[in-house]
Amino acid sequence: MNQKKSNERRLGWLLCAPAVTALLVVTAYPILYALWLSLFRYDLRFPEQRAFIGLDNYVSILTSEVWWHALGNTLILTISSVSLELLLGFPLALIMHHTLFWRRAVRAATLIPYAMVTVVAALAWKFAFDPTTGFVNALLGMEQVWLTQRWSAFLVIILTEIWKTTPFMALLLMAGLTLVPHDLIQAARVDGANAWQRFIKIIVPLMKPAILVAVLFRTLDAFRIFDTVFILTRGAQGTETVSLLGYNTFIVSLNLGLGSAVSVLIFIGVLIISVLFIKGFGASLTQGEKAE
């Protein structure tokens, strides 16, 4: 028995080893390497000036307006897109859940935005809002040059994000809806609760774990927004996000020291979001599991 157990243990590790090694090589090591690089003055254009400078990179980033501006933009985009997605995702989930006919077609349609290449989706919306090639201005009877001003550019970016990811949110919410027992809703209906009361008092509380998972997923995903902004504005008109700032410092300016420090700060941002979610909602998450 003991022999069998240790065999099983060895086999378990053996089977996991390739995947774990690959993940360590492509994630853990680069993160530690970024941490190390961030302590150096290291610009590929002036490699001879490489020197250990401690936390100076962090000081120059955290005292620069560029970083706080990018962080502010990222938070605006994250909060507005995730909350609007939740707002739109619910009716979408209800439609998918309740629909009696065309069920397959509707579900298939919601997968289209998920499967479409983000760059292509962003380009499609960019061309649509373009004043010369686009149909949006003709449709609205406007002469707006959308991507040349900060707030209208934000509007197009948020719209693109929402279009792309609301269906994903709705699918997760729909999976949560299937956890709500039908007789409970019927009982509430018999007791005279109207549709809105049934929704707020019964459906939402029971779906809480699913909602939290969906919102956490989408928040972390939205926080790293890159493709959409890159295609629509390249960060111009004051729409730069933290991922774009990281990319620009690294790949465009080739400043590995500063870029690494930006990466580490983004990483810390993601950790903070996760901790906030787990601290704030962890209790209700496990409660939901127990209730099942």
Add this chain to the structure above:
Amino acid sequence: MRMRNDLMGRVFWGMGNLMVMAYALLPVLWIISLSLKQSRHLNDQRFFPQTISLENYRIIFSDMQFPAALWNSLGIAVISTVLAVTLGMFAAYAIVRLEFPGRRLILAGALATAMFPSVVIIGPIFNMWRTVGLFDTWLGLIIPYMTFALPLAIWILSAFFREIPWELDKAARVDGATPWQAFIRVIVPLAAPAIFTAAILVFIFAWNDFLFAISLTSTNNARTVPAVIAFFTGSSRFELPTGLIAAASVVITVPVLIIVLIFQQRIVAGLTSGAVKG
């Protein structure tokens, strides 16, 4: 009264269905329409083209850059998928079936990896690849794609593997099969649909990637289609290549959409099982 309610309900949800479908299809139809417009009609601000022309498609396929990028996209995405699903399958099997310390840690680690932003590792990988000569190569993209592909594969497969009737595996082992034989002969065929689902989702992820593709490549050697269309300049610099970009976009979108529409039920199951049950 009851009849009327039913009818109202049908109309109500039917309208909802129509709106959902219009919403999902709008940008797809628009980009297809743009790709079919003749260049002199590109600026007509109409949603549908007046005349249909395949000129844009002819131009991008006769250009050197686009076919090379398409080949890179396809090759890199397929190899990444095979690699991630194979390694992910071993790991998921071990996590679900075998008792060993650290299995929960591996699962949690995989989920954490899937959540963090790729821009964090772009710089270090860029620098490492420059030193070891992997910059602008297929392998140089395939390896970093494992950061999102492996966690996705492990997560989806372990969620599916939990649902498989493992008594068959036990029976095979009682009959004298080694765990390896039991796995290959009994479990892999049962798990085939799950493996297939994981493969589609990983493929979509790799096919969609943009950040790694623009940061770790520079030429036709390894640059994939999303990266190429973002920097597309067209044959002449006096003409905005909108029509060409649209045609290239359609070429990389439509095949994936067809796969997704055919296998939609499995994909929905894969997306929701991992997220909600996990």
